[in-house]
Amino acid sequence: MKIIISNASQKPIYFQIAEQIKNQIISGELKEGESLPSIRKLAQELQISVITTKRAYEELEKEGFIDTVGGKGCFVAMQNKELLREKKMKMVEDKLSNAVAEAKLLGVRLEELKEMLTLLYKEDE
Amino acid sequence: MEYTVEIENLRKEFKGFTLKDVSLRIPKGYIMGLIGPNGAGKTTIIKLIMNLIRKNSGRILVFGKDHIRYEAEIKSRIGFVYDVPPFYEDLKLKSTASAIAPFYPEWNQQLFLKLMDEFELPLDKKLKKLSHGMKMKFSLCLALSHHADLILMDEPTSGLDPVFRQELLERLSHIMLDEEKTVLFSTHITSDLERIADYITLINNGKILFSKALNDVLENWVVIKAEKDLLEKKDIPGIMGYQKTEYGIEILTSDVKKARTLLPSDSITEKASLEDIMYFTNKGDNNA
Amino acid sequence: MLKHIRRELIFNQTQLYIFAGYMIIFWIWVDWQDISFRFSLLFLSFVLPLFCAASIQAREERFKAWTLNCSLPTNRKTLILARLVTSWLLIFAALVFGLLFSALFQENPAFLSQFLELKSLLIFLLLSSLFLAFLLPFVIRFGLSGVIIGLVALQILGVITLLLTSMSGNKENILRSFIHSVINAVKFLLNHDPTPAYLLLLLVSAAAINAFNLKFSQFLFLRRDF
Amino acid sequence: MALEINKLRKEYSDFILKDISLKLPSGYIMGLIGPNGSGKTTLIKLILNMTQRKSGEIKIFGMDNLIHEIEIKSRIGFVHEEPHYYSYLKVKEIRSLFSRFYVNWNDDLFYSLCGEFNLPLDRRISALSRGTKMKLSLALALSHNADFLLMDEPTTGLDPVFRRELLRKFTEIIQNENKTVLFSTHITSDLERTADYITYIQKGEILFSCTKDHLFETWGLVKGENEILDHESKKLFEGIRKGPYGFKALTSDKEKLRRAFSGKNILIEKPSLDDIMVLLSRGEINA
Numbered sequence: 023m024k025i026i027i028s029n030a031s032q033k034p035i036y037f038q039i040a041e042q043i044k045n046q047i048i049s050g051e052l053k054e055g056e057s058l059p060s061i062r063k064l065a066q067e068l069q070i071s072v073i074t075t076k077r078a079y080e081e082l083e084k085e086g087f088i089d090t091v092g093g094k095g096c097f098v099a100m101q102n103k104e105l106l107r108e109k110k111m112k113m114v115e116d117k118l119s120n121a122v123a124e125a126k127l128l129g130v131r132l133e134e135l136k137e138m139l140t141l142l143y144k145e146d147e
Numbered sequence: 148m149e150y151t152v153e154i155e156n157l158r159k160e161f162k163g164f165t166l167k168d169v170s171l172r173i174p175k176g177y178i179m180g181l182i183g184p185n186g187a188g189k190t191t192i193i194k195l196i197m198n199l200i201r202k203n204s205g206r207i208l209v210f211g212k213d214h215i216r217y218e219a220e221i222k223s224r225i226g227f228v229y230d231v232p233p234f235y236e237d238l239k240l241k242s243t244a245s246a247i248a249p250f251y252p253e254w255n256q257q258l259f260l261k262l263m264d265e266f267e268l269p270l271d272k273k274l275k276k277l278s279h280g281m282k283m284k285f286s287l288c289l290a291l292s293h294h295a296d297l298i299l300m301d302e303p304t305s306g307l308d309p310v311f312r313q314e315l316l317e318r319l320s321h322i323m324l325d326e327e328k329t330v331l332f333s334t335h336i337t338s339d340l341e342r343i344a345d346y347i348t349l350i351n352n353g354k355i356l357f358s359k360a361l362n363d364v365l366e367n368w369v370v371i372k373a374e375k376d377l378l379e380k381k382d383i384p385g386i387m388g389y390q391k392t393e394y395g396i397e398i399l400t401s402d403v404k405k406a407r408t409l410l411p412s413d414s415i416t417e418k419a420s421l422e423d424i425m426y427f428t429n430k431g432d433n434n435a
Numbered sequence: 436m437l438k439h440i441r442r443e444l445i446f447n448q449t450q451l452y453i454f455a456g457y458m459i460i461f462w463i464w465v466d467w468q469d470i471s472f473r474f475s476l477l478f479l480s481f482v483l484p485l486f487c488a489a490s491i492q493a494r495e496e497r498f499k500a501w502t503l504n505c506s507l508p509t510n511r512k513t514l515i516l517a518r519l520v521t522s523w524l525l526i527f528a529a530l531v532f533g534l535l536f537s538a539l540f541q542e543n544p545a546f547l548s549q550f551l552e553l554k555s556l557l558i559f560l561l562l563s564s565l566f567l568a569f570l571l572p573f574v575i576r577f578g579l580s581g582v583i584i585g586l587v588a589l590q591i592l593g594v595i596t597l598l599l600t601s602m603s604g605n606k607e608n609i610l611r612s613f614i615h616s617v618i619n620a621v622k623f624l625l626n627h628d629p630t631p632a633y634l635l636l637l638l639v640s641a642a643a644i645n646a647f648n649l650k651f652s653q654f655l656f657l658r659r660d661f
Numbered sequence: 662m663a664l665e666i667n668k669l670r671k672e673y674s675d676f677i678l679k680d681i682s683l684k685l686p687s688g689y690i691m692g693l694i695g696p697n698g699s700g701k702t703t704l705i706k707l708i709l710n711m712t713q714r715k716s717g718e719i720k721i722f723g724m725d726n727l728i729h730e731i732e733i734k735s736r737i738g739f740v741h742e743e744p745h746y747y748s749y750l751k752v753k754e755i756r757s758l759f760s761r762f763y764v765n766w767n768d769d770l771f772y773s774l775c776g777e778f779n780l781p782l783d784r785r786i787s788a789l790s791r792g793t794k795m796k797l798s799l800a801l802a803l804s805h806n807a808d809f810l811l812m813d814e815p816t817t818g819l820d821p822v823f824r825r826e827l828l829r830k831f832t833e834i835i836q837n838e839n840k841t842v843l844f845s846t847h848i849t850s851d852l853e854r855t856a857d858y859i860t861y862i863q864k865g866e867i868l869f870s871c872t873k874d875h876l877f878e879t880w881g882l883v884k885g886e887n888e889i890l891d892h893e894s895k896k897l898f899e900g901i902r903k904g905p906y907g908f909k910a911l912t913s914d915k916e917k918l919r920r921a922f923s924g925k926n927i928l929i930e931k932p933s934l935d936d937i938m939v940l941l942s943r944g945e946i947n948a
Contacts, residue, residue, distance in 0.1 A: 025394040026372045028415045034878065059393070062688075066832040067393040069825075071857045072689060073872045163781065184820040185792035199505050200660035223508035230818075231791060233502040235494065237449055246445040249438040250507045279742070280697040305791075305818045306742075308696040308847045309935040310942050335792075335820045336848055338935070422821040422850065429822045 023052060023059075027068060035070060039078035047087050047098055048109050058088060058096040149175040150208075151297050151329035152196060157205030159191055166191050166353045168205070173346075176326035178319065180344035180361070181333035182421060184429055187350045189333035190230060193301045196331075197227055209297065223251055226290030228300040228332075232282040236275035240268060240285055244292075251293035259292035279306040287315065291322070298322070300332035304339055312336070316343045337421035341365070347421065351429060364401075370423050371398045371406065373414030383409065388427030399427035439509070439517030440524065446500065447491050451525075454486055458529050462536045472549050473621055480562035483529055487522035488570035493579040502661050515653045519571070519645070526563055554629040557637040558621075564641045568648035575655045662723060663687035663809055663841035664708070669717030671703055678703055678865045680717065685858065687722075687808075688838035690831050692852035692873075693845040694934060695862040696942050701845040702742055704862065705813045709739060721809060735764055738807030740798045740815045740844075748787030752780055752797060763805035771804035778823075792818040799827065803834075810834065812844035816851055824848065828855045849934035859934070863942055869913075881915030882932035882940075884908070889925045897921055900944025911940035 025042050027035055046052045058064075061079055065072040079096060082088045089099045125135050156168040166188045173179050181189050194200045196207055198218055207214040209221045234243050240263070248254045263270060266284040274282065283303060290298060298319075304312045320343055322328050334340060340347065340361070348358040357364075371383070375396050385402030399419055400406045407416065419427075444451070461482075465475050495501050504514055537547050549555060574582055596610045627633055664685040671678040678700045685691050693701050706712045708719055710730055719726040721733045750758070752775070760766040775782060778796040786794065795818055802810065810831070816824045831842045832855055846852065852859060852873070860870035869876070883898070886907050895901065897918050901910040912918040915929050932940075 023394055024374050026374075026413070026415050028372070028417060030417055034874070036874065062832075062836050062838070065855075066829075066836060069829065069832065069854050071855060071873055072835065073857045073874055077874065182820075184822050185790065185796075185818075187820075190790070194661075197506050199502060201658070218510045219508045219513075221508075222506065225506075227506045229502055229506075231499065233499045235446055235498045235500055238446070242445050242448070246442045247503070247507060249441070250509065278697060302818065306814065306847065308694075309849060309938045310696050312847075313935070313939055335818065335824075336850075337821055338850055422825075425821050426825055 025064075025068060027070070036074045036077040036081065039064075039068075039075065040081040043078070043082055044085070044087055045113070047101065048106065048113060052098050054098050054100055056098045058098065060095055151175045151210060152331065153206075153208040153211075154192070154196075155206045157192070157195060157207065158203045159195060159200065160203050161191075164188070164191075164353060166195075169350075169353075169355055171348060171355060171358055173329060173331055175329050176323070177345040178323060178330040178332070178343055179346040179348060179358075180337075180340035180421075181331060181348050181350065182335075182337060182340065182425060183333075183350035184352075184425070185335075186352070188353045189350060190301050192350070193299055193331070193333060196299060197222070197225070223253070223293075224296045226293065226295030226298045228283070228286045228290045228298075228303045230301040230305065232274075232286045234274050234282070234285070237273055239271055239273055241270040243274065244289060247289065253294040255292060255294065258294075259288060262288045262291055280308070280311065283307060284311070291318070296327055296329065298328065298330045298332070300330070302334055303332055304334055304336055312339055319343060337425070340421060349425065349428070356428060364421070364424065365418060367403050368399065368401050368419040368424055369403045369406070369416045370419045370427075371400060371410060371414055371416050372396075373398070373411060387424070388429075390427065397427075399423060436513075436517065436520065439513065440521050442504075442507075443491070443517060443521040447494060450490055450494060454490075454525075454529070455532070457482075457486075458533055459536065462533050462540075466537060466540065472555075473618070473625060476550075476555060476559055477562065477617075477621055479530070479533075480559050481566050483526040484522065484563050484567035484570050487525050488567060488574045489579070489582050491518070491522075492574045493582070496579045499661075505661055511656050512653045515575075515656050516649060519567075519649055519652070522567060522571070526567075530559070552629070553634060554627075554637075555625065557634055557641070558624050561624075561637050561641045561644070562621075564644040564648070568644045568651075571648055572652045572655050575652050575659070663721065663839075664843065665718075665720040665723075666708075667718050669704070669707060669719060670715045671707060671712065672715050673703075676700065676703075676865060678707070681862070681865075681867045683860060683867060683870055685841060685843060687841045688835055689857040690835060690842040690844075690855060691858040691860060692849075692856040693843060693860050693862065694847075694849060694852070694938060695845075696938065697847075699863045700865045701862060702813050703865075705811060705843075705845065708811060709734065709737065735762070735805075736808045738802035738805065738810045738812075740795070740802045740810075740812035742813040742817070748785065750786055751783055752786065752789075753782040755786065755797070755801070759801050759804075766805045768804075770806070771800060774800040774803055777826075790818075792820070792823075795819055796823070803830070808840055810840075810842040810844070812842075814845055814847060816844075816846050816848050824851055831855065849938070852934060861937070861941065868941060876937075877931055879914055879916075880932055880937065881912050881918060881929040882936050883910045883912055883915075883918060883922075883927055883929050885922075885925065885927035889922065889927070894921065898944075900940035900942075902940060902944045909936075909940070911937060911944065 023043070023046060025039055027038050029035075031038065033041075043052065043058075052058075058079075059067070061075045062072055065075040068075070079088065079090070083090060083096075086099055086105070087101075088096050090096045122135070150172045152171070152173040154169060154171040156170055157166060158168055159166040164186065169188070169192065171192070181192070183189050191200065195202050196209065196214060198214055210224065212221060214221055244259060248256070248259075260270075263285075266281075266288055268277075268281060268285055268288065274285070277285065283306060287300075287303060290300070304315060307315070316339060319330060323330070344361050346358065347361050347364055349356040367385075368387075372395055375391065375394075383398055383400050384405040385400040387399045387401050389396055389398040403416065410416065461479075464470070495504070505511065534547060534550060570582075573585065577585070593610055600609055624637075662684060664683065666681060666683040668680040668682060669678060670680050676698065681700075681704070693704070695701050703712065707714050708721070708726065710726055722736065724733060726733055756768070756771055760768065760771075774780075778800055780793065780797055780800060781789075786797070789797065795815065799812075799815060802812070816827065819827070828851060831844075834840045835842060856873050858870065859873050859876055861868045884907060887903055890901070890903075890908055890910075897914075898910040898912050901908055911932060919929060
């Protein structure tokens, strides 16, 4: 599991943690049922306050990404496939809308944008 | 560039520790911060300049003169703040001050009284009744009351609250308006230095690692936070130290421009604080 | 030099009050017990230097004030010179104070007049120079704990010699013979007729001892790290 | 609840600790900050019953600290602001002195800590520097696995590297949920990362005691031109400092402030603990 916290960013630290764990669950890096470090262990590793990691885990639990099993700790929740696909599409959509806004700002026409998109998409194949 | 203090391969041997041929120049008209872990030799250097301890070899020039041959004259132009205030505890503040005042030709009693009032120090109270913080303030009062050209301070802010520390820093920058004055002060509270120091000298177990302008350091030194295996894949230019954690790796590099070109997109680079620099150069998993 | 003496007096003011108290008690005791002149002379020439060397140094050590003294715009040699000069000032002040006190309150003026003779003053000067020349360097080199250990060692030595002599059976005890020799020496000095040559010799030897004391103490003080 | 204080009062000739109340749940680290002479040391000494209180109640591990003083003290690891030890004792000799007092004293832990803090076991304590003496008192306090670490400025005179290690040790300790750490400090950067709760005490009163996250989410450092400050808007601030080029002010409710100043160009940033302290104690409050 990878967590990189930026002290300079405006986003609160618990939010950064929750977001990074969320992305790793959606992208499949964190598999369903995989156990997560306890709140205190994570706090000690990242050298941050226990309250912050607790808050991050509460966020993730509320959004159904993780479950806490009393005594045994936290695990990545069973993501129902449908919900997972939806979240993936949502993430890509956000990124695309940023790109579109940027393109409009810089006066890039739609055709050029489409061309760029297909080029980039084909590149990795 | 004129130098108030010039130290050339200074050597001092103790039972468990040796200051190894230290050379250092403190430019006139600037504030130099001296940082380093406990027992790195900060106090030793300051005491050597003041000739409180005898050097084994090396040369020290203060105001261009040999610090032993012209000891009295040099010391009359130095304001010295000790890490442990060495005053007679059963004496009133004003008697201690009046005992040492005649030794300083430039002693200014009005200035002394003004400072004592500003620092809220009771002239008639015995020293033993004061808290550690107030003793440090008294030590400062004495050092600032005779228009010293060189102010030598050994951890002056330890035990003082942020409010007073800020006032002290404001007073220091006020003093620095007159380009003749020079300040060397060792501290463990690096955030103070980041606000006010012009030059930074990092010393580590008896050797000087670097002595540079502060903004050179703050602009070029960064901490890169990235995925764990970043280091194996790429060789980071200017790497000074790194720390592996469970969820990533933090790398200190002194050359942000070169390093930035090699970094993966999801890594974060943040300005390195002096505390980070000391931590990575001293404690990191390696000493690259 | 004046500022140095003023510094030493201010820094040790509480000590001076205590010492004045001792002096009063001593002079009352001398008068009340009708102590012999010779003994009080010897006693004074030991106690006064002990006070100047040990208790002033003890305060400096306890409050770590030597860092303060050494950081003042002066050098180590002057600091030691100041300490020696202040010591002599205190010794003579205590003597004058005592003599004034006894002149005012004492019954037997003979004791006082004996003290005021040039010869006894010079002898007093010689003896206290000797003690000071031993104590000051000793205290600088070994510090307060050194003095305490030194005094304790002396006592133990005394006890051992007593034990040895009583065991070995011979009557003449080494310690007593040592004390006798000291008293005889003082007797000899006191009975010697006060020829100018003799007085001059006393003065010169006292000066020599002090010069040695100054140089040796400075040498030791320069070596110390604070 | 590791520590519960209600209406604690202590009077000195020139200082009064005014009926302070404070709660610290077990398993967390609380930082105690405030200007010199604001009562931090007094509070800590009262908890340890080293000074007499005038009134009020202190419960530690749920027990009253007067009735169960001995038991409580054996479970507290205490570090004093100015480490006073018999200076002629050697470091290793002080261990035997201490170990007798604590039931679960652990020698190997002490020696491993001495190794970690690289304490010279055979040096006399009088020869140690201030920082090293502090490390010794820390090693002593941490060697009888106390349930409650109570420390008065433990980081004074310690270098940043050691301070980070010490804080790392604190986080290690509170891995066990019934261990708690309360320490006062002047070096607020210690608290910015690992502290869970922050308590700010000034002139004998507690101005706030809350989680660090709550503090940084609700309090704001506001910067703007002096003109937009008027008598009315001043009321929204805890402390203001006017400079030649604009003011710097502290608000305890940045959302409310953002609404009140909407339209005006002000900058609201995350305050550092130093900013909070300076503005609370030196800023002219909206009198």
